[in-house]
Amino acid sequence: MLTNKVKHPNPSLCSIEGVLTEGEFQKRKHEILFNVSTDALSILDLATGQFIECNNAAVKMMGLSSKSEFLYSTPADWSPEFQPSGESSQSCASRNLSKAIKEGPQCFMWTHMRADGALFPCLVSLTALPVKGRQLVMANVRDVSExxxxxxxxxxxxxxxxxxxxxxxxxxxxxxxxxxxxxxxxxxxxxxxxxxxxxxxxxxxxxxxxxxxxxxxxxxxxxxxxxxxxxxxxxxxxxxxxxxxxxxxxxxxxxxxxxxxVTEREALLEQLQQSNNQLSSLMSRNTALLEEKQVLFNAMLDSVIVIDKFGKIKDFNRAAETLFGYDRQEMIGLNVSNLMNDDDAKQHDAYLSNYLKTGHAKIIGGGREVVAKKKSGQMFYAFLSISQCETNGEVSFIGTMRDISEQVKKLQSLEYLALHDSLTKLPSRRLLEQKIEDAISESIREDKSFCILYLDLNKFKPINDCYGHDTGDEVLKIVSKRMRNILRDDDVCARVGGDEFVIMCKPNAIPIDIDTVASKISRAVMDPIKINDNLFEVGISVGSSCFPHDGDSMNRLLRVADDRMYTQKRGRENECS
Missing domain, CATH: 3.30.450.20 (PAS domain)
Incomplete structure (x- = not known):
């Protein structure tokens, strides 16, 4: 917590008031830019180790009500004793400040502490200021909590x-x-x-x-x-x-x-293609080499499947037996579509027939990711390369395949992370925006309408401040689940901020009663929440907008709903004051 703060007697940079002339602006433009910046800016005097100036963004970031609470404090007042690396904050700060003076601008991650003791991660940039006779450093601090x-x-x-x-x-x-x-x-x-x-x-x-x-x-x-x-x-x-x-x-x-x-993947495609070419060459030679071909065929680490022009399986190597769970004899004569997902299976025979008639290839001669099906019915991701060969005038196709399920699952996990809130598992703002754009397109195309609700929790901050972030997080998860349970499967409920949510009701030919939906959400949220033998009550402020009545773009719809929500919130605060 803060100790021995000294009131700033005469701030060197006064607040901006009134309308400036061009001349005044030129004289004070750096001061103006300093004060209007959305990043937290402060100036530290190394001789005293104290901050001598800061902007309004710094005051807000540290949870203060005025500059006077910040000025003449030291970096130690706004940092925990130790940084996450284990190094003391004082030692780490001294080193970075020294580097800023001697080596030029420094940029690094830092854990700061607000006035209420809450810790938060920041990206800090330090720049030495060219002031004769003084060692001053400007700190640009950006909260990266989200x-x-x-x-x-x-x-x-x-x-x-x-x-x-x-x-x-x-x-x-x-x-x-x-x-x-x-x-x-x-x-x-x-x-x-x-x-x-x-x-x-x-x-x-x-x-x-x-x-x-x-x-x-x-x-x-x-x-x-x-x-x-x-x-x-x-x-x-x-x-x-x-x-x-x-x-x-x-x-x-x-x-x-x-x-x-993907260096190896590029090499893999080349290897699979080379393997296919080798097999094609062997199959095109006379039957005296059949035994040699079969030995090579079964020794390959990749799964190899050979089909005729009708899609019937002619050969199935041991690696394919292991991958798919079938014995070779089970598969000979069956259509290769038995190994495909339903969508690909429906199109396969028509695609093969069209290729033989026109020579137009989408897959043959190259490689791609596919979803295949094991004997057990389990689906998995594979990388498939296909080539064509001809033996005694008979066309065959060779498919070489490798399981890549683990790699694909990792990528899918990351894509899910980017589109969902890590705490509540609700869609993120980015996914919400995609859904709204899709809803606008559908509504225009099919003459439908849809509505948006912008919601902000009431009385949530005191819970977070008094009982801690873990309790606050539990409240958010419970509230999120309650809202999600009220909505239809096709509706979207997204978390777009700390305690802010947006609901998009799916497009409908018959306009929905948005007030009824808002009322149900409000009642569900206001039910008492029990966490660790404590009962909590939160309320909710709601604003709505509907397409196309309130706007025909995503930004307009969100802005209208947001404005109406804040109007309701301010009205309730005035009633309580």
């Missing part, structure tokens, strides 16, 4: 994951990376990865190429690319990188990324 909460689940998934996982803020700085990602850097640079930007890592031309896909993820919500990366061992490898935009409750934007080393 992305850090996501990182907790990120870490559970990524602890031993060989994929490279990372998160970047809107300045393209890395704010999270897993162990595998750190391995992309030489050992002497790994302690500086957090806070790095692409422009600091690569030459200008190369950096711009990488940044192009970061910018695309921020603008479009998603980007995907294949990149050639030089590893610390001097070897170039190919990474398949996907980036997804993430927006926290304060509307700060981040991108979550997963990069997979």
């Amino acid at each position: 992305v850090e909460n996501t990182n907790q689940l990120f870490r559970l998934i990524s602890e031993n994951n060989q994929d490279y996982l990372f998160a970047k803020d809107s300045d393209f700085r890395i704010v999270y990376a897993n162990k595998a990602f750190f391995s992309l850097y030489p050992k002497d640079k790994r302690d500086k990865v957090i806070g790095y930007t692409t422009l600091e890592e690569y030459e200008q031309d190369e950096a711009e190429e990488f940044l192009k896909y970061d910018k695309e993820a921020f603008e479009k919500g998603f980007s995907e690319t294949f990149e050639r990366i030089l590893f610390p061992n001097g070897e170039y490898r190919t990474l398949h990188t996907k980036k997804i935009k993430f927006v926290d409750s304060a509307n700060a934007e981040f991108i979550l990324g997963v990069a997979r080393d």
Whole structure:
């Protein structure tokens, strides 16, 4: 907690009042930018070790009511005794401040402490200020609690994951990376990865190429690319990188990324193709080599299936027996569609027939991911390569397959994480926005309408402050479950902020009674909640909007519902005051 705070007698930067002339603006523009910044900014005098200035964002971040509570405090007043690394906060702060003076701007992760003692993670940037005769450092602090909460689940998934996982803020700085990602850097640079930007890592031309896909993820919500990366061992490898935009409750934007080393996968495709070519060559030669072919066929580690032009299985190697759970003799003569998922099975014979008539190939001659079916009925992901061969004028097709279920499941887990709230498992803002855009398209196409509810919990903050975040989290999970149970399966309930939720009722030809839905939600939320022998009561403020009456775009619908919710909330607060 704070001790011995000194009131600031004469702030060097006064508040901005009235309308400025152009001349006044030019004189005070740095002061104005300092005060209107949404990041928490403060200036530290190294001679005294005290803060001599801060902006309103810093006051708000630390949970204070005025600048005077912050000015003339020290960094130790806003930090726990030790950082997560185990190093004392005082020692760590002194080192970073010294580096900012001697080596230039420093960027790093830091655990700060608010006035009420609550800890939160931040991305801190320190810059020395050129003031003659004084050693002043400006600190730019950004609260990354939202992305850090996501990182907790990120870490559970990524602890031993060989994929490279990372998160970047809107300045393209890395704010999270897993162990595998750190391995992309030489050992002497790994302690500086957090806070790095692409422009600091690569030459200008190369950096711009990488940044192009970061910018695309921020603008479009998603980007995907294949990149050639030089590893610390001097070897170039190919990474398949996907980036997804993430927006926290304060509307700060981040991108979550997963990069997979597909160097072996590219080699796998080439190997599978080579294996197919070898088998095709052997099958095209005379029957005297049949025994040689069969030995090679059964010795292959990959599953190999040979079919005729009608889709009937002609051969099935031992690896395929192990993978699918069938004996070879069971499968000879059966249609290969027995090994496919229902959708592919329905289309297979028609596709094969069309290929033989037209020569137009979607799969043959290349490779792709497929969903296959075992004898037990279990579905699994596989990488399949298909080639064609001809023996004595008879066309056959050779499919070479490898199980990739584990790799696909890891990627799906990460994609789920990016689209769902880690605490409540409800859809995230990004998934909600996708659903609203889909609902708008469906409503326009089929002449339907739909409604949105914007909800904010009442009396939640006192529970969080008095009983702790664990109790607060339990309340959020219980409230989320209650709301979800009232809605239809096709309705969407998303968590978009700390205690804010949005419900989208699915498009309907007959307009729903949104007031009735809101009333049911309110009654369910207001039922007492019992946690550890304590009873809690929370209320809810609700605002609604309907398409197309209140707007024809996602942003407009959300804004109208949000405004109406806050109008209701302020009205209730005024009634209580």
